[in-house]
Amino acid sequence: MADNVTKSGLMEKCKPCKVGIKCVPQIQCPAHVRMGQHEKPQVCDLPAGKFGFCCETGQNHTAHESKERRSAFPAILPPDVLEEARKNFEQLMHGVAHLQIPVQRGHPDFIHGIVFHSTPKEDLHNFALSNNALEQVITTQVFGQKEQVPLDDFITNNVQVKFSKTPLAHHCQAPPICRGRQNLRSLDGTCNNPLAQRSHWGAAGQSMERLLPPAYEDGIWTPRAKAKDGSPLTSAREISRILFEDVHRPHHKCNQLIMQFGQLLAHDVSQSSSVRLDENGGLVQCCSTGGQSILPRDKQHFACLPIPVAENDEFYGAFGVRCLNLVRLSLVPSADCQLSYGKQRSKVTHFLDASPVYGSNEEAARDLRTFHGGRLRMFNDFGRDLLPLTSDKSACGSDEPGKSCFKSGDGRTNQIISLITLQIVFAREHNRICDVLAKLNPTATDEWLYQEARRIVIAELQHITYNEYLPAVIGPKQVKRFRLTPQHQGYSTDYSVDVNPAITNEFSGAAFRMGHSSVDGKFRIRDEIINIPDVMFNPSRMRKREFFDDMLQTLFAQPMQQIDSSITQGLSRFLFRGDSPFGLDLAAINIQRGRDQGLRCYNDYLEVMGAPKLRNFDQFPKEVGEKLSRVYHSTDDIDLWVGGLLEQAIEDGIVGITFSEIIADQFARFKHGDRFYYEYDKKINPSAFQPAQLQELRKASIARLICDNADHLTLHTVPTAGFVRADFPGNQLVHCDDPRLPSVDLNAWRM
Template sequence: MSACMWFAEDRRGGPFILSALEDAKKTLDKAYMYSRVESLSRAQKSSACPADFLRLLRQPARDTRSAVRAADYMDYTLRLIQQRAHHLHKHSVNATDLLTPDELNTIARETGCSARVQPISCRFIPEVNKYRTATSICNNLRNPRFGASNTPFTRWLPADYEDGISQPRGWDKRRRYNGFLLPLVRQVSNMILARSNVDSDRRYTHLLPIFGQWVDHDLTFTPTSPSLRSFSSGVDCDESCEQAHPCFPIPIPSQDPRFGLNSKSCLPFLRSAPACVTGNRGIPFGAKNVRQQINSLTAFLDAGQVYGSESMLARELRNLTHDQGLLRINQRFTDRGRELLPFSTLKLNLCPNPLNSCSSSRLEEVPSFIAGDARVDENIGLTALHTLFLRDHNRLARALSQLNPHWSSDTLYQEARKIMGGYHQVLIFRDYLKTIVGPKYFSFYLAKYPGYNDKVDPSIANVFATAAFRFGHLTVQPFMFRLDENYREHPEFPSVPLHKALFTPWRVVFEGGIDPLIRGLVGRPAKLHTQDHMMVEALRDRLFQFRIRVAQDLGALNMQRGRDHGIPGYNAWRRLCGLSQPRNLPELTRVLRNFPLARRLLQLYGTPHNIDVWLGGLAEPLVPGGRVGPLFACLITAQFHKIRQGDRLWWENEGVFTSRQRASLASVSLARIICDNTGIMDVPPDPFLYRPQGLEHASCSTIPAFDLSPWIDTHKSHTGLNKTKTKKSKIE
């Protein structure tokens, strides 16, 4: 008999385990429902701000919500068992010590966690060797979950939690690390990141940070807890400064330059949702007893931000009323005859006060856009890229239909999607990454394709998602630029302060479409990240502040997220990358080549070992020809090396495309994509390289078109069913 049998049956006569499971489900279902209604209500209010919309859109949806719910069910069930056991035994006990493996497996099955790790058969997935699944399940045939959506981030170093399991770094304000207390992240932001001047990058355009955000939204999305309130105490994470899972508020230091002494003493922060088979809930599966976080996107460069990383969403985004393999478009508005993104069915009005905030000429409500990634409306530059690639998919599908009139709707969709994925892989490796990590790191790690290796796990590392690939936050300008046909300030629709360009899809609908925005991205410089001029005020002090409510601090959020995820400190990652590990002020000064900065960091952290890795990586001087320091250059190249080598359907892998198709993909031009899908007539040949005032721009008429002739199919028998029969077929 197990120790669990020592417990008395509950008053209804049911087994103890089932009683705890039932109570956990009721508590969580109520919290989830309340929070969803509360979030929706806040976002629908006329006084709502961008933070309200972001909070709602960042909540888990579809299969991600199921994954998070299963994890929370199991975690809370075990917590209840542990609490009740403690009440009976009058001393601390671990719930998993009270239960047999069979009992733990029963809980796992009833909560839904078992389904998250059960074996997957790839034999019944149609055309698994030809097209990606939406979720990237079965990209790796031996390990089908490698790189798939809604699986845990991987760890390159063991997690560093205060309790060794799940408690964030800095949760206990009295705990010392290497002999020193961790500083408040807002205090670090005030002392290190706050700089009023903005240096412009003489080499790269503002497309660089926005395209970096575009790439990030293809690879990483960490859902937060679905509940805005603590499960145990009911504390409202938005209103209270009490720490109670999932509330992990950011304290505001005394005499804060923005908040002063009499304002709210914290910024709200929700912990990231746990993965199902980690922490206490991982024990039945043999998983390490450490909390991990979920990546709701696939780990592959597959243009998932265009198509979605879940089957249901991918299907929602398709136009199934026609047989051309198209994506859905907006049915109410166009951009001077060109396509716009479709609106979400979520009843949100992102133009709450048109007369004052939106457009004086149009009084219509504007819902949020919908795309393959929920963050499509985060800023209008990002929305412009979403719109550009939506149009390019439909352009490709129509062109393929002309070349292959016998192809079914599914074949047209999948082939256009496959080409789009190849586009992205070429553009990111050839044009984008070299500018970030510099030619030395690129040549050593990324220049030559090593071939596919099914032993390589391409899953996104927690440190990459939480720290290294957030370097771009320091290259964003305080404006979203809008330029006219001559690449000068647009006379009718001038550039918009960044904090007024967040969650404003109406600016795209009513204020000139995407052409002025695309010109602004390729015709104005990025902000230059320097040690003296780090983060612009719009991100550090005015994030998501449009009309009311307390604005967030992106720098503080990034550091708090790293602590939430148990990311080890700066020197641990320097050691992993084979770099020196400074121990004191002279050594840190040599690494940073900046004595005042090194001194301020040690005044805050006491020792270099404690520095939050996001901040430490950003504090380093840039590598030659790149836009990050040595640590982030190491981590970023390592991640993209794994992404490429662990992708069975990578564009260069033999058999994925024909040799002629690979040659065509290798010549893809982002400038040509812009020309094909906008009214812009001249662009920089390399849109990432800054050319002031439109100098050295190329006319669209001189930029070679993408060659689709290698996709002409003369083998009709290979296309499956005819169009009439496949009109309603599914993609997976």
């Protein structure tokens, strides 16, 4: 490091990076973990007194290999590989339909299936896509065995063998053609990157990216199942019940609104899809009736990854449950049409584009529009606008007469009633903006009003996220280090065509699941206490006249739980319980899902951040270390989601350092890889806001958004800092017409 450092007075400073090379946090240059000490990038200075790297390899998890090494493999797939792979695929699929075990309505497994809810048309498409990807993965496995390909070559994308000129070539997806479609943000996320070969980046249905290579056992798709010493990893349920107790630890500053806003963001950028039994979306069952046992291997679907439950489990043991159902996430075919490890997909766009409000495809978007005045369809419930009711009986998992179930741009809207509350806020905001714009511009068309209101709502969502939400979650210093701070004036120049905005497996499968620890098991609404399991896929209370306002006030006032080793039993025992006396365990699901996705161990992510790996359990607090040693053989076995939750929150943030870095990296991708991000000018964004419009958008806040869209039946005041508890010192409750809550003046949009 000495060669890179110069002295300036009492301060030591690193030499600046070469022209054209940016200084980034080490996690944004992940190839460094695979480099020798002499190959490491030059150290450089970052804001907030931190070191970074002058990164020349970008956000790829490995540097490009030499052409000589790539040529070691056949240029064309041998016929015997293709034939063996075809037979293996057919054998895998043969008889799958006969493995059907009915999943009863009202059962936790059935309700869990609604989380991946799709239309019949989408089910058919997803099933075909998943099978195409699976056939490619099986071919990769056969090729690897026959050619004795080192595991490292697969996980670093070094096997440059194409499916071209084979029967599998038709599975490859060509980038969309974007001529004439690049001036507005598309609904499905296509055509965001101006380079033709990258026009699919961030689009709905595309694969997740990775910070580090996958930890699949075979490097291709076999789940992470073995400890460092070769023994089986401890059951995810066993880890959950020993490590994650239900302890009431209210956060001293942050409220439930930050938890709920986080879930809305998660749904905006990510929706995975589990493997299904058939093209009709049939659910795969890996446990016998009532979860009494794991099905024998010869009766299991190939995508089964059930969670074993110990006989002496203090909760599930009372019900004779020995198996929690879990099905592997479906895959997406290789985007570059070459042999590759399995890549999970997101069915929604990877951008912060309010897709829960508008949908992630043209068909869904059209179904939500009135085509009059630019407005979205709403349900007028005795003078109050709620989300439209859906006729899809499977959307809430119940066909009970009189049960209300709502519709939005996202199939998970009814998952919990507090989520519906925020969905209503944003849908109302769209229509409110349309009405104001229509008065300002009487000759405006329905299409212009819809698109302009959509642009404004997306900009408000992005500004609130980067200006209020992220500083509270990862702390102001991290926001500064990762260049995420909104401008005070003028335009940002941070866009790069080389940044892929796609979500990472680490973000989706671990770091952004931190919010599950922040959930309180109960909503305290006036004199009523509502248990969370009672309002999952059961949103009828929203029809009560004052409930919407009351729910908003609860989100403002009720503290979120600290993000730590505590999970409410509403999620760890009664998740999606429906009509059953027990539910699923979300903590166990998170751990098992990370293994399904091949997430590496916690220690590996310490290394990519530039931190030393943990060598023994004594490096944790005594009680935590003792519990960890009961469920893990080595610190190198700790699952990422587990290790991240056990860290102490960083300064002025709510998550530990590892999750803060993964989250910061992800939101940097969303900003730096989104050409239509609200702060970019016309040189980058062809539909950029005018300077005066952009200055108005910088007034947007979560408190103002709620004030503008509440019913004002019981809600008349809000805290000025919307993500801070209403009773926190200095966070004043003010009336909605108070000048301390500035409004976005839409007069800037007068044509």
